[in-house]
Amino acid sequence: MSLLFGVDAFTDRPFAGNPAAVCVLASPADPAWMQALAAEMNLSETAFLWPEGSAWRLRWFTPRVEVDLCGHATLASAHVLWRHLERSEPRLVFETRSGRLFATREGERIGLDFPAPAAVAATLPDEIAAALGGARPVWSGRAEDDWIVVLESAAAVRTLAPDPGRLARAPARGVVVTARDESGAYDVVSRFFAPAVGVDEDPVTGSAHARMARYWAGVLGRDRLRAYQASPRGGALELELRGDRVLLWGRAVTVWSGRVTAALG
Structure with missing residues (x-):
């Protein structure tokens, strides 16, 4: 046993x-x-x-x-x-x-x-953009086998309604959709979709935050970040970037x- x-x-x-x-x-x-x-x-x-x-x-x-x-x-x-x-x-x-x-x-x-791998800027594939309802990213890139899609607002992240069937055919493990949190409660918000591996939307994803940590640290100009994953269950993390590694608290x-x-x- x-x-x-x-x-x-x-x-x-x-x-x-x-x-x-x-x-x-x-x-x-x-x-x-x-x-x-x-x-x-x-x-x-x-x-x-x-x-x-x-x-x-x-x-x-x-x-x-x-x-x-x-x-x-x-x-x-x-x-x-x-x-x-x-x-x-x-x-x-x-x-x-x-x-x-x-x-x-x-x-x-x-x-x-x-x-904490670096995210490399890249044009979002049409099939992923379509699966995200035609979302227009402020920035997009790839970190390891995930796509990172930055939207213009936390509200856009929270209200996004992707098509899991189309996302499942995308060339990636999953897609991180993220934005700055204008409310000030957190630094960034995100959601993570990975239907290709059987997870339509993950409630809270440590690996996704590890893969976007260096991007957000560069944009916000600091190595300590407060993050919230805005899934229906929701969850909070603290990120502490240390060179090419990150502590997820x-x-x-x-x-x-x-x-x-x-x-x-």
Whole structure:
């Protein structure tokens, strides 16, 4: 049997932020079994972790595919290790398909040390613009396998109604739509759409913020930013840019816990 937890990430209260399932294993499992469990969970991500030397191997699955990077499920995994497995180390090390990642904590806050790739300006493909309802970006570019689309206002981000079917055919993992927050409550707002990997709209996306951190730091002229992902559930993050890496700060809340009784593959 394996331990299984349901955690809401990037929030300080249950039923908000981004839910992830975290499955703690004693040793590696068959990827087909992990994919089947992720489909059973039917959340944007299910994380699987097991000890590997002094670190933890961490893999992430949507209901349809394994992905290279997921911020909220990493935050949820760190929360589980510190809160429920009573790990005492001040910094957790995760070995992943995106390289070595780190988690630190300050009280109830958890900081994820992620790579922050530069976003390269590029003309938004017509199929993505059409899927976004003909949105006209102030700026667009690509960071790794995501497109970043900057709109003229936070209101335009909040009211956007994309076509998931058309976006699923776009040449990208997902699309980050973002803008400055004119209200002053946050520095930036965003939404993230990734129907190509089975997630029409993700509630709160750490990896998307890592990929737009350098863009917004350059535009706003500072390395510390307050961000809000304006999905129906919503969630808040703090970004702390450190060269080509970024600390993503957030909180997490456990909603349920149990055990997986189905045999490992």
